[in-house]
Amino acid sequence: MDKFKGALVVGFLRLFALLPWWAVRVIGTTIGWLMWKLPTRARDVVRINLSHCFPELSEGERERLVGKSLGDIGKTLTESACAWVWPAEKSLSRVREVEGLDVLQAALASGKGVVGITSHLGNWEVLNHFYCSQCKPIIFYRPPKLKAVDELLRKQRVQLGNRVAPSTKEGILSVIKEVRRGGSVGIPADPEPSESAGLFVPFLGTQALTSKFVPGMLAGHKAVGVFLHALRLEDGSGYKVILEAAPEAMYSTDTETAVTAMSQVVERYIRAYPSQYMWSMKRFKRRPAGEARWY
Template sequence: MERLKGAIIIGFLRVFSLLPFAMAQRLGAAVGWLLWILPNRSKDVVRINLSHCMPHLAAGERDDLVRQTLLDTGRSFAESACAWMWKPAKTVALIKEVEGAQVLQKALERGKGVVSITSHLGNWEVLNHWYCSQCSPVIFYRPPKQQSVDALLRRQRAQLGNRVAPSTREGITMVMREVRRGGAVGIPADPEPAVKSGEFVPFFAVSALTSKFVPNLLRGGEAQAIFMHCVRLPGGGFKVIVEAAPEALYSSDVNEATACMSAVIESYVRRWPSQYMWSMKRFKKRPAGEKRWY
């Protein structure tokens, strides 16, 4: 069954990648529109997450945000299909603005290890190609269940000579070694970890189990952390934003450092709320005694 699912997924990816980019985006938005009008679990999860994280919104405002989020989710899928199938240069050409490129360059010049932190905001696959065009990082990722899809993503995400590290014990070791030797890594910080690997810290004033992998990597003060995101521009194309991490992220108090990381990601999501992947079950694990959301 997983082999069949993998073949279907790859087939859809190839179809999207054959289209002109603007048409692929429109088709992706159409998929998002279907998610909006039809009963489905993704819409339910978006609505649940937004009801907890943005309780101040009126019902009509929240419905508008749910709808726009699903449209942007469809766009992200279509854009990612193109990024996975195209040559990296074609994807990077979609980036119209870069803010803070000098922050990355200065961090690389130190030669002490660079930990680039991102989240599921905008399009992280487009960001991956831009980042890998600037250096040769190790990209940390969570493998999909379908082996054929995983093989495709491993190959396509490493077209520029970089390496990828799955979220396994071996992958974690690879990332740690790369940082210790002064190399660069890229880590999405918002997937929910195992309880033993995370800390409950605020995210939109809600307790969210958040990975402490990055704070642990930064212990000792040798490596430098930066935040990187790639957001969709209203007129078409993308904008990459690079920002130095606050000092609190280097705190020896793991909870404080993890909370700092969560707060920075939240600040980006507040600026582009519909471009965040609210369909992710970000709050699946709850503090002891708290009712489950999903």
Template sequence: MERLKGAIIIGFLKVFSLLPFKLAQQLGAVAGWLLWITPNRSREVVRINLRHCMPEMPEDEREQLVYQTLLDSGRSFAESACAWMWKPESSLSLVREVEGADLLHAALERGKGVVCITSHLGNWEVLNHWYCSQCSPVIFYRPPKQAAVDALLRRQRAQLGNKVAPSTREGIAMVMREVRRGGAVGIPADPEPALKSGVFVPFFAVAALTSKFVPNLLRGSEAKALFLHCLRLPHGQGFKVIVEEAPEALYSSDVAQATASMSAVIERYVRRWPSQYMWSMKRFKKRPPGEQKWY
């Protein structure tokens, strides 16, 4: 059954990748609209997350944000399908603006290791191609359940000569070795980790179990940390990549403080582009002791 699901998903991705970018993006928005008008789990998870994270927002405005989020989620899926199946050059041609590229180049020139941090905001697949066009990093990722899809992503995400590392013991060791030898890595910071691998820190004033991997990776090293995001421009114009230096607190020996500072940077980006965040992710599945589950 998993093999069949994988084949269906890959077939669907191939169909999307044959379409012009703007049309694929528009069809993705239609898929998001269908999620909006029909009862489904994704829509409810978005509502739950926004209700807890933005309680100060008037209900009608928050419901409008749910709508915009689902449309942008559909766009993200369609864009990612194209990014997975196209040659990297096609995705790179959609990056219209880059802010802070000099920060990345300066960090790479140090030769002391570069840890680039991102989140599920905007389009991380287009970002992957842009980042890998600047250097040859190791990209850390969480493998999908379908083996065929995982094989596809491993191949497509490494088209520019970089490497990928799954979120397994071997993948973690691979990322650590790369940083120690002065190389570059890319890490999504917002997937919820196992309890032993995370710490509860604020995210939108809510306790969110957040991975300690990046702070632990930086501790005791001379590596430079940067935040990278790829935001969708309006009207199908493409994307803008933003590179930002990490705050000094991220290098703290206090893991909780460092993790909280990382979470705060991601929150700042999400507040600026709220509908482009993947609110359908069960980001708050694990709760502190004694707190009621959300989902």
């Protein structure tokens, strides 16, 4: 059954990628609108997350943000489907602006390992192609459950000569080894880790269990950290890629200081582009001792 489902999904993705860009965006917006207006689990999770992270908004303001967020989530889904199937060069043609490229170039020229740090903001699939066009990193990812979809993504994500590493013990070790030998890697900073692999630090007005993995690789300036995001442009034509050097505090050998600094950077980007974050993700599943579950 899983094999049939996988083939069906891959076939649908390939057909979908034949559509013109305007149609991809219209369908994405429609999917988001339906997720907002129908009693979906995604809508419930977005409402819960936004109620905790933006308590200063009025009920009406927050509900409008729920709708806009789901619209952007819908567009992220359909636009990512294209990035999974298109040649990398076609996806890269949608990158209209780049800010801070010199930061990445300086990091690559440093002779140290480079850790590209992103989050579930904007379109990380397009960002993957952009990053891989600048260097040949190992991209760290969580494999989808369907084998056929995983095989498609593995193939599409390495079009530019880079490699991928699943979020397994072997994958983690390959990422660490790549950084130690002076190579480059790409890692999302915001997936919720296990409690042993993370710390609760301030994030968007609450506490969030946040991974120690990235700060651990940077500690003591053993590697260079660069934040990267591909943000959707208001005119719908494509994306602006923003690159920024990791703050000095992220190189601290004090784990809490470094993890907090990483969390603060991600928070700043989310507050600047709140609707483009994947609020349907159960980012706050684990709570500090004594606090009730959100979901």
